[in-house]
Amino acid sequence: GAVVSQHPSWVICKSGTSVKIECRSLDFQATTMFWYRQFPKQSLMLMATSNEGSKATYEQGVEKDKFLINHASLTLSTLTVTSAHPEDSSFYICSALPKGFAFFGQGTRLTVV
Amino acid sequence: GQNIDQPTEMTATEGAIVQINCTYQTSGFNGLFWYQQHAGEAPTFLSYNVLDGLEEKGRFSSFLSRSKGYSYLLLKELQMKDSASYLCAVSPASNYGGATNKLIFGTGTLLAVQP
Numbered sequence: 021g022a023v024v025s026q027h028p029s030w031v032i033c034k035s036g037t038s039v040k041i042e043c044r045s046l047d048f049q050a051t052t053m054f055w056y057r058q059f060p061k062q063s064l065m066l067m068a069t070s071n072e073g074s075k076a077t078y079e080q081g082v083e084k085d086k087f088l089i090n091h092a093s094l095t096l097s098t099l100t101v102t103s104a105h106p107e108d109s110s111f112y113i114c115s116a117l118p119k120g121f122a123f124f125g126q127g128t129r130l131t132v133v
Numbered sequence: 134g135q136n137i138d139q140p141t142e143m144t145a146t147e148g149a150i151v152q153i154n155c156t157y158q159t160s161g162f163n164g165l166f167w168y169q170q171h172a173g174e175a176p177t178f179l180s181y182n183v184l185d186g187l188e189e190k191g192r193f194s195s196f197l198s199r200s201k202g203y204s205y206l207l208l209k210e211l212q213m214k215d216s217a218s219y220l221c222a223v224s225p226a227s228n229y230g231g232a233t234n235k236l237i238f239g240t241g242t243l244l245a246v247q248p
Contacts, residue, residue: 026175052234054234054235054236056238062240062241063220063238063239063240063241064176064220064222064236064238065238066235066236066237066238069235111173113175113176115236117234120181121166121178121181122166122178122222122236123178124175124176124177125175126174126175127174127175129173
């Protein structure tokens, strides 16, 4: 069964609004989670590493003020896309490593109109 | 820099064997993973190699040569449901040489299995 749960599965929002995506670890504690973004027909690109109780580590080129990450507990990390624009439309996926290799959430399809 | 290369697309016939290659150049190495991803879904774990050699798991096998920066995924007895993208991912080392647990993905290989 799923060990990482992501919500929502899909969301449509208006340009300029903010969207929050949740990633939960089930039956295990995750001090670190990872957020990826995938554009159509492209591979996963790591956006940031979410660290429980401390600031997230962002990959080069990812705007930390636009993609807010909060990892307030050992089972929950959230990604908030602030002031979303159509170019932010993408598939966002989180992952955690309960057994040495990454398990992925179901992914969130974000469409900004 | 980090660079992982895979063929973009491959086509194979049901019941046949297909080999998907992956070459990588990364800052350090802490393991290579293969994931399967169906359209619109999240990736699912297939295999993990950290030492040279072949790892076999049912119809799927994965090979690694660290000296060559090369891996392949071998799929036997292909089934229609194997039509998917196959992602090669490397776990690089941190600046201090330890594991980072993050993954750098290749572009993925879209495999089409035909009857």
